[in-house]
Amino acid sequence: MKTETESVFMQMHNGTRTGEGSFYVGLQKLFYLADQSNRRKLVEAFPDFFGDEVPEFGIANTEDGIDNLKSLMMKKYRQLGREWAQVDWQIEVERITNPGHDLQKRRNNLEAIFRFVEELLPGVADS
Structure with a gap:
């Protein structure tokens, strides 16, 4: 045409x-x-x-998403040469991501996890 x-x-x-x-x-x-x-x-x-x-x-609001976050952070933590066992934030992650929450609360809680992780390991969220 x-x-x-x-x-x-x-x-x-x-x-x-x-x-x-x-x-x-x-x-x-x-x-x-x-x-x-x-x-x-x-x-x-x-x-x-x-x-x-x-x-x-790879975007899902499921427990798999939390597991992926944990494995990503474990990998990043090992790259920094630190021992993962020293980190006690797994308890915090499980507390924040209680399956009883509705979807919007879970989304807000995931953002809280990222803020918590950024405080723990500065610069991780950028990679």
């Missing part, structure tokens, strides 16, 4: 423009780049579209 008879926007709107200049391909590229850079922010930016969990992105 030539742009002389129909504007690019109208081609995209009508679905007659395909390939590199199409809206769909552009949207795919946008989501791919966002996915590569920061998946969690993308999910948080569009809660109505994604919902609370996106297993494909």
